[in-house]
Amino acid sequence: MRRPVRRSQAGQLSFPAPVAGLVENTPMAAPNPLGAEVLENFIPTQRGIAVRGGATQYAYINASVAAMFGYAAGGNSKLFAASASAIFDVTDSISSASSPNSGALIWGSGVWGTSTWGKSETPLAGGFTSGDWSAQQIGTSGGDFLIAVNGSDPAQIYDGTDMNPLTGSAVNEIDFDGMTAAFSVGETLTGGSSGATAEILSIIQLTGSTGTLKLGAITGGPFTDDEEITSAGGAAFANGASASASALTITGVTTSDLSHVWLYQNRMFFVQKNSLKAWYLPSGSVGGAAQDVSLAGVFRRGGKLLFGGTWSLDSGDGMDDKCLFVSDLGEVAVYSGVDPSSASTWAFEGRYDIGKPLGKNATAQIGGDFLVATDDGIVPISAAIQRDPSALSLSAVTGPIETTWSDEARRASDDVQLIKWTAGDLMLAVFPQADRMLTANLQTTAWATQTGWHGTCGATYSSGVFVGRDDGFVMKLDSGGTDDGAPFTARVCFSFNDMGDPMAYKVPQLMRGAYFADDSFDAKFSVSAEYDVKFPAAPSAVASTSGALVWGSGAWGVGTWAGDVESPRMGVLGNWEAVSGGGHTLAPMVQITSGGAQKLPVELVRVDFIAESGGRVA
Known part of the structure; x- marks a missing residue:
């Protein structure tokens, strides 16, 4: 006998913001409830997902930017950008009051009478054959210095005022x-x-x-x-x-052969290009007689030394620091001690395998660990010494975005760069050939993709983060509300949810969002079904409150709009909006377009969802 069909009934479900970021390493049928299927141009925070800032023109060097690095000593801070043939001081932005240089018109950036003039920077040093610089600052009794090497030209040293070659003679x-x-x-x-x-x-x-x-x-x-x-x-x-x-000199080695530099136990260490040899200077010195360290008998697979670094077990500089030497084939040699010339104060601790590094600048020191970006993911050295190489992917920082990372790494050259931006609480992975960037929250390691943030290289300066581009511009990130004048859309697809009944067909009815915000904006809601993510057209960048937020009456119960622009604290609950579609498993989606002069201070913290569940035969 046929049993009666249950009546359809509406159900409400609240989705917290995907603070775990983009998650690709869990089954779609059993997802991470705090993860997202797509998270683009949002920044995961500890309480929600915030619309990122834009990318604005900061400096211009009239050539492809190949490398960037900074210098800071007391009140003297500098930002440098290098082309293939010169190093430029780009500390002052093109919007500064300084007079623009002749011939620095930014072609195509405006209309006659209204366009702005860019500042084409003057080189600090030039005539080089490569822009593949590695730079390291050191404080000595004689002052603070920055040394840069590129493996092709004489090393350069900056003393806070001038940049000079650093060779075997004055x-x-x-x-x-x-x-x-x-x-x-x-x-x-x-x-x-x-x-x-x-x-x-x-x-x-x-x-x-x-x-x-x-x-x-x-x-x-x-x-x-x-x-x-x-x-x-x-x-x-x-x-x-x-x-x-x-009068500063380095003897014992030709400095044009040095391709990478790092600081360990107050000594400058260098990689000799196309070799398994490293060099180091006397402690606390930027000159003097260099001595060598050979890794020829340590690395089993051959290759060449690519870079080195300091692994600080206690997040600081101390006696428990380790000196790392990494080959281009993914072998890591770990040493401890203070003086490589003395067997009593220098010890080999082990050799370990990681994936193939994606470049000499594909490293970051975060939370007391040393991270290396490889073709298998971003691997902490602490995991490399504890796991078999075949299991390192389980410990990779990029585990949640394994698919996305593999796609980018496969297309990348060996010039990937990791940037630790402490002020923004982010780690940025820069892929020179990509049209997007991958970012991770430093506290939660939640990942997201940023489509308008892209470049060839980058650096932090003051409290900001900057990238250089092929068109010669140095861009300041998380600045303004557009990407170089063009609006961008932040979009998220939450994890798919069967609302507790995978057999029932659901028809979405209404959606609304809960936010922290301090400006007018328009959020567009939609729904994807059956694990197939499909975004509709993005909303307009023109500010609108129609159907989105009720000013002065839509906060959490009774609140009103208020709060600091950079970190809005007042909550706002949006009005219900009709959505369409249907399926057994649904995922709410939100899109917000930013197109104003200022960063859009909007943080999504929750989405409420009402769907009607179709009838079932009992």
Whole structure:
């Protein structure tokens, strides 16, 4: 006998914001209730998901940005960007009050009469053959210095004011004007009257015909004012006599062979390119006689030394720090001690395997651990010494986004960079060839994708985070409400939910959102069904309260809009909105478009969902 059909009934379900971020490593039929199927242009926090800020133009170097690094000593902070041939000081933004340089018009960025002029930066050092710089700052008794190496050109040292080559001899300099043919690094400069000669180590090209040459040891000199100076390819006139620029030297190794630099136990360590050899300087020094450390008998698979680093077990600098040497094939050698020249104070602790590193800058020191981005994921060194290499993926920081990480790593070159942005509580993974960035909350490790944040490299400076791009712009991230003037949409698809009855067909009726916010915006609600994520067209960037929020009466029960713009604290409960669709398993989706001049201060904390469950035969 046929039993009666149960009547359909409406059910309400609340979905907390996916604070666990993007989660891909759980079964879709048994999902993480705090995870998301899609999380794009939102930043997971500990209480919700916040619409990220935009990306605004900060500086311009008129060439593809290949590397970025910072310097900070007391009140003197600098941000540097490097092209393939020069290093630029980009500390001052293009919106600063400083006068724009000639020829720095940002083509295509505006209309005649309303467009703005960018500031094309002046090189701090140049004439290089590579922009693949690695930089490290050290504090010494003589001051704070930054050393940069690229494995092709002489090392560079910055003392807070000037940047000079760092080689086996003292550095001199001479200004020039009236240039009729360009000089090149490595050529020998000759004075027409004085007969002085010196090797050209670096070139600062100020204008088309003026600049400064950094020189090695001068023989038969000095160079004199107004004399003609020539090289194999260059010709100009001396604009003043030659003078001393820096007395700092490194002996024992050719600094143009050094490709990576790091600080361990107050010593500067370097990788010698295309070798299994590292070099180090005397403690607390930026110069002197370099000594070598060979890893030839340590790494079993060969390859070459790619980078090194410091693994701080206590999140600080102390006696329990370990010195890491990592090969391009994914072998890690761990040492402890303070002086590699003494067997009593330097000890080999072990060799371990990880995945293939994605570049010499694909590392970050976070929470007392040393993270390495590999083709298998971001691996903590603490896990590498405890697990078999085949099981490292279980400990990878990128475990929740294993599919997304594999997709990006497969397409990436060996120039991936990890950036720890403490002020923003984020770790950023920069893939130079990608049109998006992956970000993780430093506290919760919740991941998200950011489609408008992309670049070739990046760095933190002051309390901000910056990326360089192929078009020559340095962009400040989490700044403003657009991506370089274009609106962007933050969108989330929550985990699919069968509402406790996988056999029943559900028809969605209404949705609403609960937020922390401090500005007008328009949220668009929709529903995906049967594990098939399909977003409708994004909402307009034009602010609208129609059907979204009731100003002054829609907060948690009785509250009103208020709060700090950067971290809004007052809650707002939106009105119910009709949604359509249907299926046995449903996932609510929310889209919010940002298009204003300022960052949109909106944080989604919950979605309420009403669906009608279809009848079933009992």
